[in-house]
Amino acid sequence: MAYLQLRGIEKFFGEHRAIKGIDLTIEQGEFIVFVGPSGCGKSTLLRLIAGLESIDGGTLMLDGRDITDQPSSKRDLAMVFQSYALYPHMSVYENMSFALKLAKVDKQVIDEKVQNAARILNLTQYLQRTPKELSGGQRQRVAIGRAIVRAPKVFLFDEPLSNLDAALRGQTRVEIAKLHRDLGATTIYVTHDQVEAMTLADRVVVLRDGQIEQVGSPLELYDRPANQFVAQFIGTPQMNVVPYAQLPAPVQQLAPQAATGGAVGLRPECVAVRAGALAGQGGVASGQVELVEALGAETLIYVRTTQGAQVVARQSERTGLQAGDAVALDIAAEHAHWFDSAGRVVAPAVAAAA
Amino acid sequence: MNRRLLPRLLLTPAVATLFLWMIVPLVMTIYFSFIRYNLMQPDQSGFVGLENFEYFVTDPSFGTAVVNTLLLLGSVILITVVLGVAIALLINEPFPGRGIVRVLLISPFFVMPTVNALMWKNMMMNPIYGVLAQVWIFFGAQPVDWLTDHPLFSVIVMVAWQWLPFATLIFMTALQSMNHEQLEAARMDGANYLQQLRYLYVPHLARSVAVVVMIELIFLLSIFAEIYTTTAGGPGDASTNVTFLIFKQALLNFDAGVASAGALFAVVLANIAAVFLIRMVGKNLDK
Amino acid sequence: MTARRRSKFPLGLLALRTAVAWGVALLLVFPLAWLFLTAFKTELQAIAVPPLFVFTPTLENFHEVQERSDYLLYAKNSVITSVLSTLVGLMLAAPAAYAMAFFKGKHTKDILMWMLSTKMMPAVGALVPIYVLAQKSHLLDTQLALIIVFALSNLPIMVWMLYSHFKDIPHEILEAARMDGATLWQEVRLVLLPLGMGGLASTGLLCLVLSWNEAFWSLNLSAAKAGTLATLIASYSSPEGLFWAKLSAASLMAIAPIVVFGWFSQKQLVQGLTFGAVK
Numbered sequence: 001m002a003y004l005q006l007r008g009i010e011k012f013f014g015e016h017r018a019i020k021g022i023d024l025t026i027e028q029g030e031f032i033v034f035v036g037p038s039g040c041g042k043s044t045l046l047r048l049i050a051g052l053e054s055i056d057g058g059t060l061m062l063d064g065r066d067i068t069d070q071p072s073s074k075r076d077l078a079m080v081f082q083s084y085a086l087y088p089h090m091s092v093y094e095n096m097s098f099a100l101k102l103a104k105v106d107k108q109v110i111d112e113k114v115q116n117a118a119r120i121l122n123l124t125q126y127l128q129r130t131p132k133e134l135s136g137g138q139r140q141r142v143a144i145g146r147a148i149v150r151a152p153k154v155f156l157f158d159e160p161l162s163n164l165d166a167a168l169r170g171q172t173r174v175e176i177a178k179l180h181r182d183l184g185a186t187t188i189y190v191t192h193d194q195v196e197a198m199t200l201a202d203r204v205v206v207l208r209d210g211q212i213e214q215v216g217s218p219l220e221l222y223d224r225p226a227n228q229f230v231a232q233f234i235g236t237p238q239m240n241v242v243p244y245a246q247l248p249a250p251v252q253q254l255a256p257q258a259a260t261g262g263a264v265g266l267r268p269e270c271v272a273v274r275a276g277a278l279a280g281q282g283g284v285a286s287g288q289v290e291l292v293e294a295l296g297a298e299t300l301i302y303v304r305t306t307q308g309a310q311v312v313a314r315q316s317e318r319t320g321l322q323a324g325d326a327v328a329l330d331i332a333a334e335h336a337h338w339f340d341s342a343g344r345v346v347a348p349a350v351a352a353a354a
Numbered sequence: 355m356n357r358r359l360l361p362r363l364l365l366t367p368a369v370a371t372l373f374l375w376m377i378v379p380l381v382m383t384i385y386f387s388f389i390r391y392n393l394m395q396p397d398q399s400g401f402v403g404l405e406n407f408e409y410f411v412t413d414p415s416f417g418t419a420v421v422n423t424l425l426l427l428g429s430v431i432l433i434t435v436v437l438g439v440a441i442a443l444l445i446n447e448p449f450p451g452r453g454i455v456r457v458l459l460i461s462p463f464f465v466m467p468t469v470n471a472l473m474w475k476n477m478m479m480n481p482i483y484g485v486l487a488q489v490w491i492f493f494g495a496q497p498v499d500w501l502t503d504h505p506l507f508s509v510i511v512m513v514a515w516q517w518l519p520f521a522t523l524i525f526m527t528a529l530q531s532m533n534h535e536q537l538e539a540a541r542m543d544g545a546n547y548l549q550q551l552r553y554l555y556v557p558h559l560a561r562s563v564a565v566v567v568m569i570e571l572i573f574l575l576s577i578f579a580e581i582y583t584t585t586a587g588g589p590g591d592a593s594t595n596v597t598f599l600i601f602k603q604a605l606l607n608f609d610a611g612v613a614s615a616g617a618l619f620a621v622v623l624a625n626i627a628a629v630f631l632i633r634m635v636g637k638n639l640d641k
Numbered sequence: 642m643t644a645r646r647r648s649k650f651p652l653g654l655l656a657l658r659t660a661v662a663w664g665v666a667l668l669l670v671f672p673l674a675w676l677f678l679t680a681f682k683t684e685l686q687a688i689a690v691p692p693l694f695v696f697t698p699t700l701e702n703f704h705e706v707q708e709r710s711d712y713l714l715y716a717k718n719s720v721i722t723s724v725l726s727t728l729v730g731l732m733l734a735a736p737a738a739y740a741m742a743f744f745k746g747k748h749t750k751d752i753l754m755w756m757l758s759t760k761m762m763p764a765v766g767a768l769v770p771i772y773v774l775a776q777k778s779h780l781l782d783t784q785l786a787l788i789i790v791f792a793l794s795n796l797p798i799m800v801w802m803l804y805s806h807f808k809d810i811p812h813e814i815l816e817a818a819r820m821d822g823a824t825l826w827q828e829v830r831l832v833l834l835p836l837g838m839g840g841l842a843s844t845g846l847l848c849l850v851l852s853w854n855e856a857f858w859s860l861n862l863s864a865a866k867a868g869t870l871a872t873l874i875a876s877y878s879s880p881e882g883l884f885w886a887k888l889s890a891a892s893l894m895a896i897a898p899i900v901v902f903g904w905f906s907q908k909q910l911v912q913g914l915t916f917g918a919v920k
Contacts, residue, residue, distance in 0.1 A: 052816050072819040079820045085813035089835045099821035361744035368737035375793045376759045382770035449659040457904055458666040461673055464903030467856040468875040469892040476885055477675050483688045527911050565915050576763045579856035583875045597765040610769045621766040628761035636754055
């Protein structure tokens, strides 16, 4: 049984405390995604787990074994690098068999495993090529193949899709999800793209400034963010966060005590837009349309309220509204997330968005 | 594997040997410069204070040597930079046979200095059989005995010939790293070639010119083989530079004390140029 | 294809450029070409007035030079001292460059700059002490002395160049090897060395060229026994004109391989001798 436990993990770069005491438990077979803005420490944390950087504080246990001070070569982990890091002077076959050769595995067995992995990843006809002769997508598959062949305890992925173009990214994302389903391997995946996080993860770890902001399943994070940061990080377009001061009086009265001086969060799909500025007719705020983005399957309407707040509304119907039109905004109060002045959630949305 | 110990261990051989290579001669030179020491009579006799320095500086050839050194440095640097830039600009654009031309232009730098010296002395500059003499006769002029009548100039020619490829190569490299888009924008803005030169090429080359000047300052200070092989510093001291003067003191007069005093002088000179060069290199390392 | 020039006669400019460039190149290389030609002349032809451009080439000079036993000795010395000093230099420089490229510390840059600065000191500054040391340890006129001096003179440049090459190897490839289970030694042997081989070769080549051409120490520390070709050629600076053809042949043999090597190491030369200050 492979499970990974991080306890109080710390990392210093000179005086700077990059990782500030991380506690995390990962079950076997889970697909965990580390997500967060640049500089949040997600790659550093991954490298600490991999053994490519030394852990300055805390312990790391893998399958009951303390690997805190073990070198990378002894941790039984495999990593897929952002730049793929293939060995340029070796063929695809040699790249994939390198680790097994080092482990002095029998040649027959190596061949079986490599052929098998190549088949899964559609690399069989490229086995004799060198990395130079491959496209970006192919190289990435070789990098994944190199990891699969080893059947490690945990797979580590460091932003593997960021060097691919958009079309390939979507495709490869699906393939990675399928791979995980078929192999059932424990995986830690680092990305700054929250779409990847939402679609691939069993659980998402949101990091900021070297600390965990929240851990949970993608939908948990979406419906019940623990603070403003997570709320705005997850979900596209970003959740509307309107400071208390810019709310119309009736809405302010709905706020819980602790949210005074804080803000309210509303997902774009929880904001409805109605033509006509008559606030009294059921709309809680009035404003002017700034921009309409018609995406086909859905429409985004950017409105600036009379209190000066900018709000995005999302609806699946087409709209006849145009920039400059006066509109009324309607919100579903039970979908509002209330934040205090420090950004912590005071009252989460009562109902999950429909 | 201890990740802090390993790099230190790996660095030690190189650092230690270089340190010794730097310190030991330096300390010894300083020591020698304050004592009387004749290499033929290796029994050193006592401290003589600043006498060696005085002796070196008041040597009748000292002034000439310094002037010669400055002339040598200045002329070679001037020739190599000006011609180097010109040639680099010339071959910056493609033309038939460019590859071969590059190879030809670079060759002189790899010729051994002593071969270089003798080649010029015998083939080119000999007043009777040399090629230059023939050319002079062809134009009806009296051939010049270069090494006798213009010894320093002859050395300058030899050295400049050898170092021109170095400068050219560096400027060629620098030109290749020019931003093409900038050039195209300038062209679209209506700049003609001279204007492009002034506003784009020259500023870009300024940095490599600085580097070439500093490197040549450092290395040309030590010009020795050419002088040794052709003029032996003469006639008299007409082509003696500081390096040769020190050599004369050390291995012709066997006066290690005075030679060491002179060597310190040369080291100080070199240090001045080195300080600037180090700063430039340091800036580059940060990139 | 030439870039479009804002001139009425683009072809004319190209022709002019070609002519001038070739003219300059031929002019500059003329002394070398003359040396080359003279090596194949007889002595009488060599001092012919006016100078001969057309003649029947002969190889007698090369034969005669090679027959002189001391030529071979000097040539052997040149080969041994250059090759061995290059090897010694590589052995000292490679680990240091590796350490600095892959274990970058607070002081890495300072150490590198210090190393480069030692190269900037004029050789003449160390002439007396080195001479005295060599004299006292009976190493005057020995290959060993030259090997040590050449290696140490070129060491800063070699460290610098190997460092640049190693830095160009993406460190993630080495990390991948580590993740694949390689020990440090395996990492070096199976991944770093193959990838760094090009850098090692070109650095070695440059050092070879520099050592071969080295004249200052050769002239001062060696003579009849360990003298290199540089020393030999210098000893022919007598004013007689009767053996120019042979001198040319000897010179040609002394410089030809290095000039060829030099063509291959142009880029390294720029990198190495400018300490990377020019990209």
